[in-house]
Amino acid sequence: MIGQLKGNILEKHPPIVLIEVCGIGYEINMPMTCFYKLPEINNIVTIFTHFVVKKDVQLLFGFTSQKERILFRELIKVNGVGPKLALSILSSMSAQQFVSSVEKEEINALVKLPGVGKKTAIHLIIEMKDAFKKIYNDLFKVNSEFNIINSKLSTNITDVEAEAISALIALGYKSQEAKNMIIKLGKSDEKSCEVLIKTALRNII
Missing domain, CATH: 1.10.8.10 (Ubiquitin-associated (UBA) domain)
Structure with missing residues (x-):
């Protein structure tokens, strides 16, 4: 499991950033909310990663903080949400905004996210609230x-x-x-x- 990478930014092509670590270039998919926080090319950056292995592809997803990565990992556990949809969700709103929308059961806000229909929005609210109960007191500091x-x-x-x-x-x-x-x-x-x-x-x- 590749959990973290620290290296030089070689290329930035949203939503992918290419980072060189010990002579090896890693292509990392990042939500836009994290991508915009990256420094310019030829700067050193530390990325928290999640490695996904499928039959025909291996993908690295990256985040500028551990709370985004934890939220991503909880999202892909939700019925009907895969890595690409989770990435899209976190590209459309910050981790804090997403937590708030789930907290307040704002279905209308969630269905506006790319790829999220009413059924998926309901699953997000029901399933993510249980995850938040365990993790967000320390990570997000919000009332629930x-x-x-x-x-x-x-x-x-x-x-x-x-x-x-x-x-x-x-x-x-x-x-x-x-x-x-x-x-x-x-x-x-x-x-x-x-x-x-x-x-x-x-x-x-």
């Missing part, structure tokens, strides 16, 4: 509904209940509304997240 659930709104709420509340938020319910739906079900160690969600939804019909 997950933090709200796990702090101000989540006193005495179990992990299973918090997971169910998060799923309801992903379905379009407001955080307080989702919390109330789960609290009304009462406490039970035998209830799974799936059961909580199904029961909560059944009670509002």
